[in-house]
Amino acid sequence: MNLLAEIFARKRRELAARAPLSARVRPPGRDFTAALLQRRPEAVVNVIAEVKRRSPSGGPFPHPDLVRVAQGYEAAGACAISVLTDDVDFGGSLEDLDQVRAAVGLPVLRKDFLVASQEVEESAAMGADAVLLIADSLEDGLLREMIATAKACRVAALVEAHTSAHAERALAAGAELVGINNRDLSSLRTDTATALRVMPRLRARARGLVAESGLKTAADFAAAQAAGADAVLVGESLLRDADPGRALARLLAAGDGTK
Numbered sequence: 067m068n069l070l071a072e073i074f075a076r077k078r079r080e081l082a083a084r085a086p087l088s089a090r091v092r093p094p095g096r097d098f099t100a101a102l103l104q105r106r107p108e109a110v111v112n113v114i115a116e117v118k119r120r121s122p123s124g125g126p127f128p129h130p131d132l133v134r135v136a137q138g139y140e141a142a143g144a145c146a147i148s149v150l151t152d153d154v155d156f157g158g159s160l161e162d163l164d165q166v167r168a169a170v171g172l173p174v175l176r177k178d179f180l181v182a183s184q185e186v187e188e189s190a191a192m193g194a195d196a197v198l199l200i201a202d203s204l205e206d207g208l209l210r211e212m213i214a215t216a217k218a219c220r221v222a223a224l225v226e227a228h229t230s231a232h233a234e235r236a237l238a239a240g241a242e243l244v245g246i247n248n249r250d251l252s253s254l255r256t257d258t259a260t261a262l263r264v265m266p267r268l269r270a271r272a273r274g275l276v277a278e279s280g281l282k283t284a285a286d287f288a289a290a291q292a293a294g295a296d297a298v299l300v301g302e303s304l305l306r307d308a309d310p311g312r313a314l315a316r317l318l319a320a321g322d323g324t325k
C-alpha cells in the first residue's frame with residue numbers, strides 16, 4: 067500500500083472511531099435571542115458587552131485577560147458577551163470563545179467574518195450561542211443559506227448591516243435579529259447617528275434590533291433605545307477603562323431612573 071493510501075485509510079479509521087465533533091464538544095445552548103429581548107427596568111437597555119485584545123480602529127486594549135473582563139461584564143449586568151475570534155485584526159481565537167463561555171453564565175456571540183455555512187456549524191460545535199453575519203459582505207443566496215444553517219444548528223444569527231439597503235436584504239434573507247453597525251467597516255469611520263436613523267424603519271419587521279459600535283455614554287444608550295434598539299453592542303468605550311465591568315455598571319446605573 068502506498069503512503070497516501072495509508073494516510074487516507076488511517077483518516078477514515080479515525081473518523082469512524084470518533085463521535086461527530088458537534089455532538090462531542092457542544093455544551094448545552096444558552097438563549098441569546100431571549101437575553102437580547104428581555105425587558106429591563108425602565109430606561110435600562112440590554113448590553114451585549116464585547117471582549118477583544120485590539121481592533122483596527124482602536125489599537126491595542128490594556129486587558130489581556132479576556133476571561134476576567136467578561137466576568138466583570140456579567141457581574142455588571144450585561145445580557146450577553148461578544149467575543150472577537152478573528153486573529154489577524156483582533157488578536158482573538160476560538161480558544162478565547164471557549165474560555166470566556168466556560169467562565170460566565172451568559173450567552174456568547176462569536177464575532178468574526180464568517181464566509182461559509184460550514185463555519186456556522188463549527189461555531190455551534192465550539193459552543194457559540196450566536197454568530198455574527200455581515201450582510202454587506204455576503205451575497206443574498208449565501209446569506210440566506212447561512213441564516214438557515216444557524217437556525218438548523220440552533221444558534222442565533224445576528225445579521226449586521228451598515229446601511230438600510232443591506233438591512234432590508236438581511237430581512238429578506240430571513241434575519242430575525244438585525245444589528246446596525248455605526249462603523250463603516252470599509253473606511254472605519256463611525257457615526258452613532260447611523261443606527262438611530264436606520265432602526266425605526268426596521269422596527270416593525272425585525273424581531274430584535276441591536277445598535278452597534280461607537281456607543282460611549284448613558285445618553286447614547288438611551289438614544290438607541292428610543293430609536294427602537296432592544297440592545298446595544300459595546301466594546302471599545304468599556305475596554306478603555308481600567309475596569310471595564312465597573313465602567314459598564316456605571317453606565318447602566320446612570321440610565322436607570324429608579325436609582
Ligand SMILES: O=P(O)(O)OC[C@@H](O)[C@@H](O)c1c[nH]c2ccccc12
Pocket residue numbers: 116177178226247278279280281299300301302303
Ligand atoms: O468597540 P465598539 O466601537 O463599541 O464596537 C463594538 C462592535 O460593534 C464592533 O466591534 C463590531 C461591530 N461589527 C463588527 C464586525 C466585525 C468586527 C467588529 C465589529
